[in-house]
Amino acid sequence: MRDIPAREAEGATDEELRLLDAHWRAANYLAVGQIYLMDNPLLTEPLRAEHIKPRLLGHWGTSPGLNLVHTHLNRVIAARDLDAMCVWGPGHGGPAVLANSWLDGSYTETYPDVSRDAPGMARLFRQFSFPGGVPSHVAPETPGSVHEGGELGYALSHAYGAALDNPGLLVACVIGDGEAETGPLATSWHSNKFLDPVHDGAVLPILHLNGYKIANPTVLARLPEPELDELMRGLGHEPIHVTGTPDDDPLDVHRAMAVAMDTALDRVAAIQRSAREEGVTERPRWPVVVLRTPKGWTGPAEVDGLPVENTWRAHQVPLASVRENPDHLRQLEAWMRSYRPGELFGEDGRPLPDVLATMPRGPRRLGANPHANGGLLLRELPVPPLERYAVEVDPGKPGATQHEPTRVLGGLLEDVMEATTDSRDFRVVGPDETASNRLEALYRATGKAWEAETLPTDEHLARGGRVMEILSEHTCQGWLEGYLLTGRHGLFSCYEAFVHIVDSMVNQHIKWLRVTRTLPWRRPIASLNYLLTSHVWRQDHNGFSHQDPGFIDHVLNKAPEVVRVYLPPDANTLLSVADHVLRSRDYVNVVVAGKQPCFDWLTLDQARAHCARGAGVWEWAGTEDGVREPHVVLACAGDVPTQEVLAAASLLREHLPELSVRVVNVVDLARLLPEEEHPHGMTDAEFDALFTPDRPVVFAYHGYPWLIHRLTYRRTNHRDLHVRGYKEIGTTTTPFDMVVRNDLDRYRLVMDVIDRVPGLAVRAAPVRQHMEDQRLRHHDWIREHGADLPEVAQWRWNA
Numbered sequence: 001m002r003d004i005p006a007r008e009a010e011g012a013t014d015e016e017l018r019l020l021d022a023h024w025r026a027a028n029y030l031a032v033g034q035i036y037l038m039d040n041p042l043l044t045e046p047l048r049a050e051h052i053k054p055r056l057l058g059h060w061g062t063s064p065g066l067n068l069v070h071t072h073l074n075r076v077i078a079a080r081d082l083d084a085m086c087v088w089g090p091g092h093g094g095p096a097v098l099a100n101s102w103l104d105g106s107y108t109e110t111y112p113d114v115s116r117d118a119p120g121m122a123r124l125f126r127q128f129s130f131p132g133g134v135p136s137h138v139a140p141e142t143p144g145s146v147h148e149g150g151e152l153g154y155a156l157s158h159a160y161g162a163a164l165d166n167p168g169l170l171v172a173c174v175i176g177d178g179e180a181e182t183g184p185l186a187t188s189w190h191s192n193k194f195l196d197p198v199h200d201g202a203v204l205p206i207l208h209l210n211g212y213k214i215a216n217p218t219v220l221a222r223l224p225e226p227e228l229d230e231l232m233r234g235l236g237h238e239p240i241h242v243t244g245t246p247d248d249d250p251l252d253v254h255r256a257m258a259v260a261m262d263t264a265l266d267r268v269a270a271i272q273r274s275a276r277e278e279g280v281t282e283r284p285r286w287p288v289v290v291l292r293t294p295k296g297w298t299g300p301a302e303v304d305g306l307p308v309e310n311t312w313r314a315h316q317v318p319l320a321s322v323r324e325n326p327d328h329l330r331q332l333e334a335w336m337r338s339y340r341p342g343e344l345f346g347e348d349g350r351p352l353p354d355v356l357a358t359m360p361r362g363p364r365r366l367g368a369n370p371h372a373n374g375g376l377l378l379r380e381l382p383v384p385p386l387e388r389y390a391v392e393v394d395p396g397k398p399g400a401t402q403h404e405p406t407r408v409l410g411g412l413l414e415d416v417m418e419a420t421t422d423s424r425d426f427r428v429v430g431p432d433e434t435a436s437n438r439l440e441a442l443y444r445a446t447g448k449a450w451e452a453e454t455l456p457t458d459e460h461l462a463r464g465g466r467v468m469e470i471l472s473e474h475t476c477q478g479w480l481e482g483y484l485l486t487g488r489h490g491l492f493s494c495y496e497a498f499v500h501i502v503d504s505m506v507n508q509h510i511k512w513l514r515v516t517r518t519l520p521w522r523r524p525i526a527s528l529n530y531l532l533t534s535h536v537w538r539q540d541h542n543g544f545s546h547q548d549p550g551f552i553d554h555v556l557n558k559a560p561e562v563v564r565v566y567l568p569p570d571a572n573t574l575l576s577v578a579d580h581v582l583r584s585r586d587y588v589n590v591v592v593a594g595k596q597p598c599f600d601w602l603t604l605d606q607a608r609a610h611c612a613r614g615a616g617v618w619e620w621a622g623t624e625d626g627v628r629e630p631h632v633v634l635a636c637a638g639d640v641p642t643q644e645v646l647a648a649a650s651l652l653r654e655h656l657p658e659l660s661v662r663v664v665n666v667v668d669l670a671r672l673l674p675e676e677e678h679p680h681g682m683t684d685a686e687f688d689a690l691f692t693p694d695r696p697v698v699f700a701y702h703g704y705p706w707l708i709h710r711l712t713y714r715r716t717n718h719r720d721l722h723v724r725g726y727k728e729i730g731t732t733t734t735p736f737d738m739v740v741r742n743d744l745d746r747y748r749l750v751m752d753v754i755d756r757v758p759g760l761a762v763r764a765a766p767v768r769q770h771m772e773d774q775r776l777r778h779h780d781w782i783r784e785h786g787a788d789l790p791e792v793a794q795w796r797w798n799a
Contacts, residue, residue, distance in 0.1 A: 118349025161482020375523025638702025
């Protein structure tokens with residue numbers, strides 16, 4: 001285990017300060033050039049309008065501060081031989097991070113056409129926020145990045161996720177003062193209560209306060225320093241302050257920043273040494289650097305008579321009319337020449353030795369650290385054979401036994417956790433629900449990560465534990481994303497209704513994965529796997545607030561090559577699905593499975609075959625005779641809908657034995673899409689063979705019914721498709737009343753069959769009336785007895 005070393009230095013020497021300033025000026029020059037120029041990158045001739053981009057996009061305000069941080073990270077990484085990466089939180093700091101990647105050579109190694117010379121500098125400038133180029137924010141295309149800068153709030157949780165189980169890694173995290181106002185960021189400060197200084201790396205937060213968002217001051221920047229100091233200390237950090245103003249000599253700020261970085265890293269080294277060598281278990285107070293710099297520092301002080309530097313006007317493009325306004329053009333040229341580019345770049349455009357003197361080399365460069373391209377480090381997850389965990393099912397007696405699917409899965413996850421004890425590359429996260437979701441078997445292999453105070457009544461808390469619980473879905477998501485993006489594996493277990501809290505975060509991760517698929521240098525990473533349980537149909541005890549299956553709709557709106565949704569109907573199919581998703585790469589997998597007792601329908605072999613198909617006929621459940629086509633198709637997706645469809649099939653077998661019924665179960669929801677719309681989609685011929693081209697289909701679905709219509713609207717028999725599902729009708733009630741209230745119950749499904757099969761409406765009117773009577777009886781029964789009808793509660797499949 002490699003510690004983060006101490007240097008015992010008092011900051012930088014005068015010569016180092018000169019070199020640091022040269023690098024910082026070069027990075028600032030490159031950042032400005034990316035925003036404005038499409039030609040004349042070295043200013044070898046006076047700027048003309050045709051050298052300027054027709055559309056000026058990008059964000060200058062945060063860039064000089066980020067360049068300062070990058071410059072000083074370079075110094076300490078090189079001086080201490082650190083294995084370090086950085087998460088860049090300020091959303092649109094792309095010009096700065098791209099500039100530094102170009103300077104350290106990692107950008108040219110990744111994109112050889114953007115060479116580290118004058119032609120390459122021209123390409124670097126032109127491509128920024130330009131059609132066919134790169135985004136204005138730190139993005140998957142940016143070497144050294146693991147954090148999408150297009151949305152704010154997740155930088156610090158990503159940084160902690162990257163540090164988990166990486167004991168030799170330093171993860172610096174720049175937090176913009178706008179981002180610091182978001183709810184996810186506010187909670188993620190508490191991640192330091194979960195970071196184990198023995199087994200995990202270190203996170204160095206750098207709170208970058210430049211005073212303003214797009215148009216308003218920021219809260220933390222306006223706090224007096226003593227009050228901000230108290231806040232940081234209250235969050236468990238030891239603050240180190242660095243302040244620069246427009247009037248300061250930049251060398252003085254460099255000196256203060258160098259001392260701050262050395263002080264912070266010496267404290268990190270001392271914390272790790274005391275924990276790893278001396279056995280200290282008291283929770284440490286980790287350092288945080290509070291960096292105050294002017295917004296738009298070193299840029300135009302005034303434009304058109306209005307103050308710009310150190311105001312909100314510096315946020316994006318300080319000089320907005322450069323092509324049309326000669327005064328703006330002259331100001332831009334004076335601004336760029338103020339960095340003295342002749343001292344920074346040779347005539348060929350290559351950075352001069354002084355600019356590169358303090359930078360690390362090889363994989364120590366922030367743009368080349370392999371942790372920021374996690375697929376390079378990814379190892380296969382040791383998933384044991386499923387036969388160890390499969391429940392016994394008599395092929396001739398499906399549904400004769402019951403198990404809690406997630407409890408069965410818990411045994412598999414326990415052994416995966418045990419098998420990764422040495423490699424420490426698997427974690428399970430969730431908001432206080434691991435045991436509630438029947439996954440408590442994990443605690444036999446590891447405890448719950450916890451570094452704060454413990455009491456005698458606590459259970460399963462452990463330093464170095466690899467189950468992580470915090471009642472913040474945002475933080476759980478951020479931890480896991482950071483963990484996956486740096487080359488490890490994991491699972492997010494959550495109540496179905498509350499996973500919506502991370503809708504925006506999963507959006508960004510899906511976009512990230514979609515872009516990385518187009519980048520050959522980005523190696524595949526382990527998939528982001530959600531296990532959604534305590535789902536809508538069995539939240540009868542918690543009520544309406546806990547009933548929402550809409551995350552599926554949200555995910556299936558996204559990039560089809562990335563997203564997958566699985567609805568296993570029993571324990572063995574859940575095992576098969578889990579085996580698949582845990583081994584998969586570059587997907588977002590959503591698995592919805594119940595934690596309550598569920599009928600066991602399929603043997604393990606049957607489950608594997610069924611999951612491989614994604615959708616198929618359950619011949620044993622229907623009444624097809626192999627000669628006639630079915631009169632009706634009963635389809636289902638989800639554990640409770642499957643039970644109701646099989647109960648309806650049983651009722652039809654009893655009351656309408658002459659009816660030919662086909663039962664179809666769907667595990668992989670994307671199978672319903674056309675093959676040209678999703679890699680898992682069916683051809684029209686496959687769909688018609690399964691669902692028929694012209695027979696009524698009554699589909700019982702786990703979620704909102706319109707999703708099934710949206711997935712199948714182009715199919716031949718969409719007009720014959722009738723979907724039952726959740727209709728946003730919920731309350732605290734009995735389990736069966738939930739399906740009755742939403743017209744998903746077995747009696748309603750039988751009525752739907754009678755209503756839709758030609759010729760049945762008149763002939764089967766007594767049967768339909770009987771079904772309606774049962775629904776009315778149910779209504780009265782639960783209000784008198786507080787429990788479901790005996791024939792429902794005690795129902796078993798009996799073909």
